[in-house]
Amino acid sequence: MTTIRDVAKHAGVAVSTVSKVINHYPNVSEETVERVRQAIDELGFVPNSVAAALSSKQSGRIAILLNPSTQTQAIDEITMQYLTGAMLSAQELRTELVPILFGSLEGKDETEAERYLEAQNIKGLVVCGMSKEDYVLQRLVAREHFKCALVDVPIVNDSTSYIGLDHKQAQKDIARKTIMENLGPSKEILYISGKMNGFVSEQRLAGMLELAEELDLSMSVHCGEFSEKKAREITLKYGAGYDIIVCASDLMAIGAMKALIEMDIFHPVCGFDGITLMGYVGKQMNTVRQNFREIGAEAVRECARLMGGEKGQSVIMDHELVRLEYLDIIV
Amino acid sequence: MTTIRDVAKHAGVAVSTVSKVINHYPNVSEETVERVRQAIDELGFVPNSVAAALSSKQSGRIAILLNPSTQTQAIDEITMQYLTGAMLSAQELRTELVPILFGSLEGKDETEAERYLEAQNIKGLVVCGMSKEDYVLQRLVAREHFKCALVDVPIVNDSTSYIGLDHKQAQKDIARKTIMENLGPSKEILYISGKMNGFVSEQRLAGMLELAEELDLSMSVHCGEFSEKKAREITLKYGAGYDIIVCASDLMAIGAMKALIEMDIFHPVCGFDGITLMGYVGKQMNTVRQNFREIGAEAVRECARLMGGEKGQSVIMDHELVRLEYLDIIV
DNA sequence: TCTTTTTTGGAAATCGTTTTCCGAAACCGT
């Protein structure tokens, strides 16, 4: 294995100089940089990331907390996209990204969890697909011991940033689009919301309430808890009385759609997320497509920014309104 | 941060003794072990995995090569399950698992790829969802520089193990089940195969040929290349002439099913894999459910075994025949 | 009791970086 020492010898400089060149430090003359660069190329030297992670207390590693599902594996698609984006930007930033199963933290109290992460030289946390209410997460973030980039969890302070889209606006947009496409605004809307104490649920609901006001709609709200089953039940019970069903997630939209099929009525349904599954049920569906990969990538970048000493901020990502036509999305 | 030195001091022993206790080495008396254990508990010591990975040349880290899709994100569900299983057993084995995007190796020649991995103290490779024909993979494995656990790639030697199910038997089983459920064996079968040069495709096809012989069936084979689109096209073209459509993957089964719906004919279709999507199309479908999570877990265990000096072997995992009833799988 | 063998525990080197600190060289103005 080629080490930094070999490079130093080959270039005729000190080890520290090579390190400085690698990490783009100032105070190295242009010609020395060139000589070192050449030595690196000639020897095919690749810095050992483990040694780097151990040595540098400053540039620690970033953990990404994953929550794979045992049940609804459709969600795993989202997680995988988050992860992919995160890996891509970690690679760009030359930072090690450590995936951690959320389950491995669950038994632990905050001290234990902290120690567990610290023992892996983790300085930053990227958290996707987790709710603000989660106990472990709350404690971890509250201590401000790690720099955190939280996706869809609205906490911003010196060591924490929020990444997410404008859920309120997005929900409003997709609902309006769906309503407009279906012959004017004078319709009865059934809105199936997510978990009531969740941030995204609140935002999306707020969007719907605003829209209802603006368009002077009559709208009922039921809580579907982000569950396909629950959404189906709600739709079976109340769906017939409405003209359009707006759901706060794709999975719930699918549940609603199934109920409608069972009842043999065909109201328009719209969802939220843009998971693959949506393209496979019903003739056509509107939804908000989140760019999960880009969100994951941005979260890692943001986390790195925080670790670099910058203050936390809100990062609002773009969303896209799409209509999925059955049979169209075949690749 | 509590280090091994703190523990040593607190227990009144040498650093090396603590290390021996942690790693279950022999030659430490029972009472010393106890004293060290207690010190570890009292201080809440967690060994630093980065330092461990750097220090021990023997027990390196295991990389898992991931191939997330930009297109067919339904596949990401499988990848996520592989990864989850792998993470779980890595945690159990106290080994660091490093996810690597297959894309990061693609530009590189074998020396570069090797250096890239070596520079991360990687000693073992777990490869899922990749074909034997892949050029980079081939070279990497051929050099026997890493210990490899290959899922669905049949290479076994001193440094490489194969993990997979009995694809031939599984394909035979699920096809037989589907045929039997549909009124006797005297049916015309359309078999849509995967990529022709792939190992799993060959195996599954072999199973079908055997079955056709055994049951004295008439069967046609077309190559669907594991693509939903291709399977749909094939079915549109030839499907009407057959009674049952057997597909070498779920995605292709979905393509076939879509074609049938378009043509308004309702032949039974069966697939292979057990992805979530399968539960959402068609009234009912037979498929072979692979336990991807367990396969991922086993692959990591196998890789660790290899790194421990044992020879490569074939590991055959169980499969399960399932019938997915539309509406039934709602969680 | 005095070797000889086996256990057990400790000191120190090592892994490959990063980073601090310091001295030498170069540059500047007077």
Add this chain to the structure above:
DNA sequence: ACGGTTTCGGAAAACGATTTCCAAAAAAGA
């Protein structure tokens, strides 16, 4: 030509484990 300020490069100490090698102690044998 000389003090003073920058700029640059190098030596060495971390980082926190693992592991080798060796000495002391304990056990066994004679």
